[in-house]
Amino acid sequence: MSKRExxxxxxxxxxxxxxxxxxERQWALIHLEKQWKENLQTMExxxxxxRVHDPLLFEKRGDRITARAVPLVSRRLGIYGxxxxxxxxxxxxxxxxxxxxxxMETVRDAPDPAPEAVAGFAPGAVRVAGKDGxxxxxxVEYKRGRPKKDNRDRVQLCAQAMCLEEMYHIxxxxxxxxxxxxxRREAVELDEHLRKEVEDLALRMHELYERGATPPPLxxxxxxxxxxxxxxxxxxxxxxxxxxxxVRNVLKDIQEERGALP
Amino acid sequence: xxxxxNTLYVTLSDAYLARDGxxxxxxxxxxxxxxxxxxxxxxxxTFGYTGASPALMGLCAERGVALSFLTxxxxxxxxxxxxxxxNVLLRRKxxxxxxxxxxxLAIAGHMVTxxxxxARTVLQRGLRDHEGRIxxxxxQKAVNSLAGILREIPGAGSLNRLRGMEGDAAKIYFEAxxxxxxxxxxxxxxxxxxxxxxxxCFNALLSFLYTLLAHDVEAxxxxxxxxxxxxxxxxxxxxxxxxxxxxxxxxxxxxxxRMALSLINRRQxxxxxxxxxxxxxxxxxxxxxxxxxxxxxxxxxxxxxxxxLGEKVPIGLIPYVQSLLLARYLRGDLxxxxxxxxx
Ligand code: SF4
Numbered sequence: 057m058s059k060r061e062x063x064x065x066x067x068x069x070x071x072x073x074x075x076x077x078x079x080e081r082q083w084a085l086i087h088l089e090k091q092w093k094e095n096l097q098t099m100e101x102x103x104x105x106x107r108v109h110d111p112l113l114f115e116k117r118g119d120r121i122t123a124r125a126v127p128l129v130s131r132r133l134g135i136y137g138x139x140x141x142x143x144x145x146x147x148x149x150x151x152x153x154x155x156x157x158x159x160m161e162t163v164r165d166a167p168d169p170a171p172e173a174v175a176g177f178a179p180g181a182v183r184v185a186g187k188d189g190x191x192x193x194x195x196v197e198y199k200r201g202r203p204k205k206d207n208r209d210r211v212q213l214c215a216q217a218m219c220l221e222e223m224y225h226i227x228x229x230x231x232x233x234x235x236x237x238x239x240r241r242e243a244v245e246l247d248e249h250l251r252k253e254v255e256d257l258a259l260r261m262h263e264l265y266e267r268g269a270t271p272p273p274l275x276x277x278x279x280x281x282x283x284x285x286x287x288x289x290x291x292x293x294x295x296x297x298x299x300x301x302x303v304r305n306v307l308k309d310i311q312e313e314r315g316a317l318p
Numbered sequence: 319x320x321x322x323x324n325t326l327y328v329t330l331s332d333a334y335l336a337r338d339g340x341x342x343x344x345x346x347x348x349x350x351x352x353x354x355x356x357x358x359x360x361x362x363x364t365f366g367y368t369g370a371s372p373a374l375m376g377l378c379a380e381r382g383v384a385l386s387f388l389t390x391x392x393x394x395x396x397x398x399x400x401x402x403x404x405n406v407l408l409r410r411k412x413x414x415x416x417x418x419x420x421x422x423l424a425i426a427g428h429m430v431t432x433x434x435x436x437a438r439t440v441l442q443r444g445l446r447d448h449e450g451r452i453x454x455x456x457x458q459k460a461v462n463s464l465a466g467i468l469r470e471i472p473g474a475g476s477l478n479r480l481r482g483m484e485g486d487a488a489k490i491y492f493e494a495x496x497x498x499x500x501x502x503x504x505x506x507x508x509x510x511x512x513x514x515x516x517x518x519c520f521n522a523l524l525s526f527l528y529t530l531l532a533h534d535v536e537a538x539x540x541x542x543x544x545x546x547x548x549x550x551x552x553x554x555x556x557x558x559x560x561x562x563x564x565x566x567x568x569x570x571x572x573x574x575x576r577m578a579l580s581l582i583n584r585r586q587x588x589x590x591x592x593x594x595x596x597x598x599x600x601x602x603x604x605x606x607x608x609x610x611x612x613x614x615x616x617x618x619x620x621x622x623x624x625x626x627l628g629e630k631v632p633i634g635l636i637p638y639v640q641s642l643l644l645a646r647y648l649r650g651d652l653x654x655x656x657x658x659x660x661x
Contacts, residue, residue, distance in 0.1 A: 088407065089407075090405050091405070269649075269650075290646065292629075299653050299656045300654055302626055302654075302656050303428055303654065303656070306435055309661075310468055311465065311469065
């Protein structure tokens with residue numbers, strides 16, 4: 057892939073990737089047409105975000121720093137945004153490179169990398185202003201609902217990690233999704249498959265943005281049923297038939313009924 | 319279909335609207351008179367010189383709640399709009415089509431078709447419902463003439479011709495509508511539209527209803543990202559919401575005129591509801607305005623099957639649905655603009 061860099065003007069909202077992953081038309085309605093109206097659900101989502109300070113979610117420990125509302129950008133993907141939370145876990149500094157490599161394998165193999173398993177071992181760590189030692193960043197994304205069948209939350213998380221990677225020149229192997237409804241966080245392994253999905257979606261998003269055209273509705277039932285933009289999108293519209301016929305019928309009805317009059 | 323939320327009509331002339339967290343609070347003097355969560359509201363319309371805090375205006379703009387300030391009599395003063403809704407690409411398309419005579423004619427033709435068909439249905443329902451109480455032949459003649467005009471619309475050829483046809487139809491319709499006033503005929507009659515100012519009670523009532531409709535249509539157009547001031551049938555004129563007037567055309571008979579007739583025929587308004595200014599202008603009094611607002615709110619909550627979508631929608635959402643359909647047409651999702659035709 058040619059590693060083209062996007063300019064300042066070309067950057068698109070990172071949050072759009074989750075919409076892209078759900079439905080391209082949804083992305084276009086929100087990001088091209090600005091057809092987004094805050095409804096109760098999104099409002100609750102926002103209030104949850106505002107309450108990310110919930111002390112239950114974070115153990116105040118010496119080996120963890122929690123940064124909130126962290127600005128993110130990736131020139132390579134052409135996206136920018138803000139991460140709810142980036143957690144920095146203290147790295148045990150005494151490991152040799154080989155030990156680090158081995159630890160990395162362990163992380164990759166682990167189906168559900170618990171913070172403890174990851175902390176201290178994964179590859180790239182960074183310095184944090186005002187703190188001693190090395191720290192490894194993990195994006196943490198807060199979602200109101202529960203885990204979804206599709207990949208959209210993971211895609212967004214992975215994109216955040218990819219931004220961080222580009223900003224810090226490191227590799228991040230995992231991130232966390234916290235779901236309000238089940239009050240639990242889930243570790244997400246950021247594998248090649250997921251990264252590829254992010255790249256493809258970002259590319260497609262830029263393509264659609266360039267064209268400035270809203271794609272037609274999905275015909276699949278599932279996503280539309282769950283879609284918060286259903287009323288704006290009117291996905292059933294194509295089934296209603298042609299407007300030309302509709303107007304012609306109005307006129308025809310009137311003429312016929314007129315003919316029936318004495 | 320999207321849920322119809324309430325519109326808050328503030329008629330207390332000394333009211334002050336403020337924000338308290340996620341709530342809209344209406345105060346009068348030191349007293350809190352009313353409080354409602356913003357997410358229950360579709361719009362706020364204030365009559366008279368009501369004040370509102372910047373915090374409240376910000377909240378409305380953020381949540382897409384249309385906040386309009388009208389004079390006591392319903393003349394439009396100002397509206398608060400946020401920068402959230404609106405798509406520059408869609409607007410550009412709208413402007414391009416408005417500049418194109420053929421494209422405008424296609425849309426305007428459908429709008430006028432809707433308008434005349436609906437006007438005709440109002441008359442026809444009157445014929446059917448009040449058989450024997452009205453001069454049926456007068457109304458029937460108008461019904462037939464309107465059908466004749468309707469038939470010619472597809473061949474109008476130019477916007478000017480179309481406007482002419484619309485004008486002819488309006489004249490025929492308003493003459494005949496006088497027949498459908500069954501009660502209080504000495505107070506209410508239609509001898510031609512007078513707008514600025516309304517010169518008789520029927521016109522005053524219509525003007526007030528049009529104001530309510532205009533608010534809803536403009537807000538709906540803005541919600542879907544269209545520019546209410548650039549129309550297809552109505553020419554651009556500074557300060558005029560031409561597109562809102564366009565979309566209103568087809569909605570007036572069903573939403574406004576029919577309601578005016580029913581308010582009169584049910585004696586919900588009467589001669590005491592109006593007062594005349596020295597210059598002849600006729601206005602509704604505060605009490606009557608409340609009666610009309612209540613009736614309007616109730617009507618908005620009723621449901622009707624949308625003729626094009628074939629889906630049940632609250633009547634109050636019709637302006638929104640039509641705006642959306644227009645936006646869908648401009649964007650290329652539909653092969654034409656489907657007007658709202660009451661059947
Ligand atoms: S309603 Fe369906 S087609 Fe429309 S945006 Fe939502 S998922 Fe996409």
